[in-house]
Amino acid sequence: MRAEGFYLAPPILAPDAWDEYAPAERVIRWTEHHQQRRITTDPASQAGNLYARINHSRWVADCTCGSAQIVSPADPRMWCVVCGAGWWQLVFPADVAAVEESLAALPIIERNWWAEPDPVRPTLEV
Numbered sequence: 001m002r003a004e005g006f007y008l009a010p011p012i013l014a015p016d017a018w019d020e021y022a023p024a025e026r027v028i029r030w031t032e033h034h035q036q037r038r039i040t041t042d043p044a045s046q047a048g049n050l051y052a053r054i055n056h057s058r059w060v061a062d063c064t065c066g067s068a069q070i071v072s073p074a075d076p077r078m079w080c081v082v083c084g085a086g087w088w089q090l091v092f093p094a095d096v097a098a099v100e101e102s103l104a105a106l107p108i109i110e111r112n113w114w115a116e117p118d119p120v121r122p123t124l125e126v
């Protein structure tokens with residue numbers, strides 16, 4: 001699951017109403033619609049880099065504020081709709097399809113993946 005497949009236009013709009021928005025911008029439209037508030041972004045506001053990971057078959061990224069969003073390798077950036085820290089640049093694996101394929105046979109709840117250098121990646125080390 002990627003942002004463009006999750007953050008869909010509401011039923012009151014045509015199904016293709018949000019096709020003009022890049023995947024990272026759809027979460028902003030989606031949040032504005034569902035929370036009935038406006039979100040302003042600033043193209044010059046850069047927050048830094050975050051690793052994308054897979055959680056239950058969804059590509060997600062975790063903001064430093066504790067919020068998370070469904071993201072997309074087709075548009076590797078994220079504006080946190082909770083804290084507005086700025087545009088995060090997302091680090092995806094070089095071969096997204098290979099990572100997705102490595103999880104495809106697992107039940108959805110077990111389709112989890114972290115990049116090796118991701119500091120939140122769980123390990124068995126103590």
Ligand SMILES: [Zn+2]
Nearest residue numbers: 063065080083
């Ligand atoms: Zn945030």
